[in-house]
Amino acid sequence: MLIQYTYVVSAVLFIYGLKELSSPATARRGNMISSVGMLLAVVAALLDRAVVDFQWIVLGIVIGAVIGGAAARLVQMTAMPEMVALFNGFGGLASLLIGWAALSADAETLTLITIVLSILIGGVTFTGSMVAYGKLSERIGSGATLFSGQQVVNSIIVLGILGSAVMFCTEPSSSMWLFIIIGLSLLFGVMAVIPIGGADMPVVISLLNSYSGLAACAAGFAVNNNILIVAGALVGASGIILTQIMCKAMNRSLANVLFSGFGSGKVETTKVEGEIKPISVEDAYYILEAASTVAIIPGYGMAVAQAQHVVKELAELLEKKGAEVSFGIHPVAGRMPGHMNVLLAEADVPYDQLLEMDEINPRMENVDVAIVIGANDVVNPAARENESSPIYGMPVINVDKARTVFVLKRSMASGFAGIENPLFYKDNTRMLFGDAKQSIGGLVKEFG
Amino acid sequence: MVPTEVFLTFILVLSIFLGFELINKVPSTLHTPLMSGANAISGICLVGAISLAGTGQHDLHHWLAVAAVALATINVVGGYLVTDRMLAMFKKKRG
Numbered sequence: 294m295l296i297q298y299t300y301v302v303s304a305v306l307f308i309y310g311l312k313e314l315s316s317p318a319t320a321r322r323g324n325m326i327s328s329v330g331m332l333l334a335v336v337a338a339l340l341d342r343a344v345v346d347f348q349w350i351v352l353g354i355v356i357g358a359v360i361g362g363a364a365a366r367l368v369q370m371t372a373m374p375e376m377v378a379l380f381n382g383f384g385g386l387a388s389l390l391i392g393w394a395a396l397s398a399d400a401e402t403l404t405l406i407t408i409v410l411s412i413l414i415g416g417v418t419f420t421g422s423m424v425a426y427g428k429l430s431e432r433i434g435s436g437a438t439l440f441s442g443q444q445v446v447n448s449i450i451v452l453g454i455l456g457s458a459v460m461f462c463t464e465p466s467s468s469m470w471l472f473i474i475i476g477l478s479l480l481f482g483v484m485a486v487i488p489i490g491g492a493d494m495p496v497v498i499s500l501l502n503s504y505s506g507l508a509a510c511a512a513g514f515a516v517n518n519n520i521l522i523v524a525g526a527l528v529g530a531s532g533i534i535l536t537q538i539m540c541k542a543m544n545r546s547l548a549n550v551l552f553s554g555f556g557s558g559k560v561e562t563t564k565v566e567g568e569i570k571p572i573s574v575e576d577a578y579y580i581l582e583a584a585s586t587v588a589i590i591p592g593y594g595m596a597v598a599q600a601q602h603v604v605k606e607l608a609e610l611l612e613k614k615g616a617e618v619s620f621g622i623h624p625v626a627g628r629m630p631g632h633m634n635v636l637l638a639e640a641d642v643p644y645d646q647l648l649e650m651d652e653i654n655p656r657m658e659n660v661d662v663a664i665v666i667g668a669n670d671v672v673n674p675a676a677r678e679n680e681s682s683p684i685y686g687m688p689v690i691n692v693d694k695a696r697t698v699f700v701l702k703r704s705m706a707s708g709f710a711g712i713e714n715p716l717f718y719k720d721n722t723r724m725l726f727g728d729a730k731q732s733i734g735g736l737v738k739e740f741g
Numbered sequence: 742m743v744p745t746e747v748f749l750t751f752i753l754v755l756s757i758f759l760g761f762e763l764i765n766k767v768p769s770t771l772h773t774p775l776m777s778g779a780n781a782i783s784g785i786c787l788v789g790a791i792s793l794a795g796t797g798q799h800d801l802h803h804w805l806a807v808a809a810v811a812l813a814t815i816n817v818v819g820g821y822l823v824t825d826r827m828l829a830m831f832k833k834k835r836g
Contacts, residue, residue, distance in 0.1 A: 307782060311760075314771055321829060321831075334787075339795075346794075353794065353807045357817075357818060360811075361815040361820070373773055377780060394805040395802075502779055506779065509789075517749070519752050522749055527756060527763070528760075528779045528782050535764075535772060631775070632773055634771070635774070641832065644833065647770055
């Protein structure tokens with residue numbers, strides 16, 4: 294009884310912790326409150342009279358705490374998407390194991406159904422997240438993997454899962470159906486994520502985040518524990534909202550992201566006119582020195598080049614010269630929601646200097662120099678101008694409206710989506726080729 | 742007496758609605774810490790895993806639950822610590 298009330302307190306603390314996350318000023322305290330809620334829940338679970346054997350539990354907790362603690366300390370901020378993907382996967386696997394462990398010979402049909410759900414969602418989340426992790430860390434190719442008949446194969450897997458779930462529920466004593474469900478769930482997770490390309494990762498990682506919560510929910514039903522359901526539902530809702538935001542920022546439906554394998558084999562229809570105008574670091578410096586308003590638009594390239602610290606240095610130098618510097622952050626810049634914000638926060642850029650797309654676009658016409666650092670599709674004017682472009686309709690940051698645009702880029706290769714960018718050919722655009730970190734470093738040196 | 746499943750479903754539905762309300766208020770600048778924080782909260786599985794791992798029997802199901810304890814703890818500890826590390830970096834403009 295007391296234990297159940299402790300869970301209520303935990304739930305309140307989780308909810309209050311999330312509420313505090315509505316402002317960066319209170320967010321850190323919110324996270325602490327949430328962790329206190331977790332501690333209470335764990336202590337309550339340990340005090341349960343049904344728990345009589347502690348030694349292995351403690352061992353498990355120690356192993357997990359060491360691994361988790363080390364990972365949290367060592368991970369680089371640029372690698373946060375990989376870490377979140379990995380953690381999503383662990384959550385999924387834990388739910389799968391709980392569902393399996395909760396299975397008993399005398400289980401009722403309803404319990405069996407929740408066990409199947411726990412195993413299914415957990416399994417899909419686990420392997421799906423592992424594939425996402427592989428793609429994000431570039432251990433496997435990050436492109437979309439498509440083959441003919443993919444939909445058919447996937448449909449067969451789904452039917453197989455449904456069929457074996459029914460068989461399992463009618464005949465729970467035979468473990469064959471259980472193993473088939475586990476195997477097919479794991480396979481389905483892989484199949485669901487391989488057709489999704491690198492640029493769509495923000496959507497996938499949000500969705501898997503949501504699944505890891507739903508898996509916890511399902512496990513909660515399987516073991517009849519309401520704190521699992523409350524916490525899992527909160528996580529599930531969070532992931533779904535982020536997924537929606539990401540889809541909206543790409544002007545695509547979730548179904549389109551999940552099934553279409555964007556950017557693989559699409560016909561390029563954007564016609565580009567004009568020529569590329571490269572610029573040297575020195576010339577870029579002269580233009581920047583005269584600028585009074587500067588907007589910096591970072592993308593995944595900034596993360597790859599680890600350029601956030603030198604970008605901050607440049608911003609500071611410009612401000613010292615009296616220029617007004619702001620950062621324009623597109624919702625899908627980077628590989629996960631909020632990726633750029635964390636990198637810039639790491640480099641000590643104050644968060645009130647980071648503007649969302651809707652805030653910075655109306656100001657763009659008054660910007661003297663817009664510096665695009667390793668972003669491509671999120672600043673592509675074809676999304677606004679060219680109805681036949683695959684990204685037409687996607688909201689973008691209108692850097693082409695600034696007086697001058699510097700685009701920092703390694704080479705002329707097109708972005709992740711494989712779409713030509715007419716921005717590079719505009720009259721007011723100058724291309725600063727090379728590694729972003731070195732180019733910005735060069736600019737900083739010119740100022741110094 | 743209302744069956745437990747109905748009661749649990751009630752909790753589920755209300756929590757989802759509450760979650761939508763709460764998360765919609767999180768600004769986009771905090772979306773990465775939100776996700777890693779969500780990782781930590783989904784480690785609540787730990788509670789379920791503990792109840793299955795401490796029954797005193799040492800069969801296959803016990804070992805599965807112990808593995809789940811370890812995995813869920815990775816999420817809880819790693820998730821909260823990395824979120825805290827990130828949130829500590831968010832600073833307002835001085836002066």
